[in-house]
Amino acid sequence: MQKHLHYFPSLIALLLIISSCQQKTTVWQGQAPISVVPTETLPIQLQLKDHFDVGRGIVVSNTFEGARMNGVALTRDTLLTVLISPENAPINPSPWYAFSLVAPEEEKITLKLTYSPGSFHRYYPKVSRDGKNWVNLDTAAYRLILPEDTTARPIAALLRLNLSPDTLWVAAQESVGTGPVREWTTKMAEKPHLKRQVIGQSHEGRDLDLLQIGDPDSKKLLMIMGLQHPPEIPGYMAMQAFVETLAGDSELARRFRQNFTTMVVPMVNPDGVAHGHWRHNRGGVDINRDWQNVHQPEIQAVQTFMQQIERENGAKFYVAIDFHSTWEDIYYTVNPELKGNMPGIIPEMIAASGRDLPGYEPNIRPSPGSGNSVTSNSYFFHAHGAEALTYEVGDNTPRDFIREKAVAMANRLMEGMLER
Numbered sequence: 001m002q003k004h005l006h007y008f009p010s011l012i013a014l015l016l017i018i019s020s021c022q023q024k025t026t027v028w029q030g031q032a033p034i035s036v037v038p039t040e041t042l043p044i045q046l047q048l049k050d051h052f053d054v055g056r057g058i059v060v061s062n063t064f065e066g067a068r069m070n071g072v073a074l075t076r077d078t079l080l081t082v083l084i085s086p087e088n089a090p091i092n093p094s095p096w097y098a099f100s101l102v103a104p105e106e107e108k109i110t111l112k113l114t115y116s117p118g119s120f121h122r123y124y125p126k127v128s129r130d131g132k133n134w135v136n137l138d139t140a141a142y143r144l145i146l147p148e149d150t151t152a153r154p155i156a157a158l159l160r161l162n163l164s165p166d167t168l169w170v171a172a173q174e175s176v177g178t179g180p181v182r183e184w185t186t187k188m189a190e191k192p193h194l195k196r197q198v199i200g201q202s203h204e205g206r207d208l209d210l211l212q213i214g215d216p217d218s219k220k221l222l223m224i225m226g227l228q229h230p231p232e233i234p235g236y237m238a239m240q241a242f243v244e245t246l247a248g249d250s251e252l253a254r255r256f257r258q259n260f261t262t263m264v265v266p267m268v269n270p271d272g273v274a275h276g277h278w279r280h281n282r283g284g285v286d287i288n289r290d291w292q293n294v295h296q297p298e299i300q301a302v303q304t305f306m307q308q309i310e311r312e313n314g315a316k317f318y319v320a321i322d323f324h325s326t327w328e329d330i331y332y333t334v335n336p337e338l339k340g341n342m343p344g345i346i347p348e349m350i351a352a353s354g355r356d357l358p359g360y361e362p363n364i365r366p367s368p369g370s371g372n373s374v375t376s377n378s379y380f381f382h383a384h385g386a387e388a389l390t391y392e393v394g395d396n397t398p399r400d401f402i403r404e405k406a407v408a409m410a411n412r413l414m415e416g417m418l419e420r
């Protein structure tokens with residue numbers, strides 16, 4: 001068995017502990033309260049990237065961009081155990097995984113997804129034969145392993161996979177690496193009324209792209225952001241549909257663009273996406289806790305851009321939306337008693353879009369008190385007066401509904417803003 005083990009030397013203990021794991025796992029209930037944390041750069045654990053030949057010609061790889069797999073072992077010739085651990089800790093448990101597999105001949109194997117202590121299995125596995133088009137793994141090929149306390153979250157998952165000489169990709173969500181986001185951004189920028197610019201660089205020097213939709217000299221602006229947190233692909237999908245609607249060919253969208261210009265940063269944390277991080281940037285920090293401290297280059301770039309355009313063009317941000325995903329669909333809004341540049345527009349938009357979707361009751365959570373905290377939402381409102389929204393999409397919200405909801409929301413927002 002020894003020759004079939006491949007791991008970071010420091011992780012052997014973890015792999016062994018987890019494969020015989022009987023201990024209870026902490027229950028993590030919904031979104032943890034937002035707390036002020038230090039956001040100075042911290043070290044992260046880089047993955048050992050390789051094509052791991054685990055035996056019998058089966059090769060498991062994490063060499064591609066966006067991959068995450070921290071250890072793998074073939075045991076009893078039939079069970080492939082994969083260990084997933086985060087870039088550093090403490091960290092919110094968004095246990096992203098992505099890796100690929102090949103075998104010399106067609107065969108079915110069982111793969112056990114395990115996680116470092118304190119974490120658990122969260123994301124329903126997606127599979128792909130080309131690394132681009134993804135489907136949910138068949139439910140019959142998927143089983144959760146629950147801890148003794150069966151009300152706690154699953155500690156592992158078993159996946160039945162069909163291996164072959166053609167590569168099979170397995171991932172936590174259906175977009176892996178920065179490539180698909182850049183492709184989308186490039187395609188959007190080809191539209192005549194859109195412009196792409198670079199507003200800064202990440203820790204590792206990746207460009208932070210910005211799409212500008214509408215008249216560049218407009219003084220009435222909106223801000224839209226996505227992917228502060230790398231695994232939050234459902235939130236990114238909502239952002240895509242929302243932005244495509246604002247940039248679309250409808251009469252409403254055209255009229256809207258004559259009055260308002262939308263600034264979009266589709267991927268605020270490209271390093272985290274490229275490294276397959278659970279949550280942090282290359283500085284080892286949750287950048288959605290850095291909006292007051294502003295230590296990280298990604299947040300500095302967005303803030304500098306917003307402040308500059310306000311100052312130089314005499315422009316104003318009326319609305320700002322940051323897209324995320326979590327356990328369920330939630331809209332985190334500013335305390336309704338606080339008035340920004342267009343009071344009431346966000347709750348109105350949400351309520352109106354709810355009326356468009358029969359049977360859907362939007363889940364709105366206004367911030368209590370002044371809501372002045374370390375997140376983007378708070379920065380948008382307190383530094384710019386923008387009516388701010390953190391738009392959270394559930395991990396497993398059906399993909400067509402994510403789109404439908406975002407399109408309704410974008411249309412209602414445009415109508416509402418034009419009526420003011």
Ligand SMILES: [Zn+2]
Pocket residue numbers: 229232324325
């Ligand atoms: Zn998030």
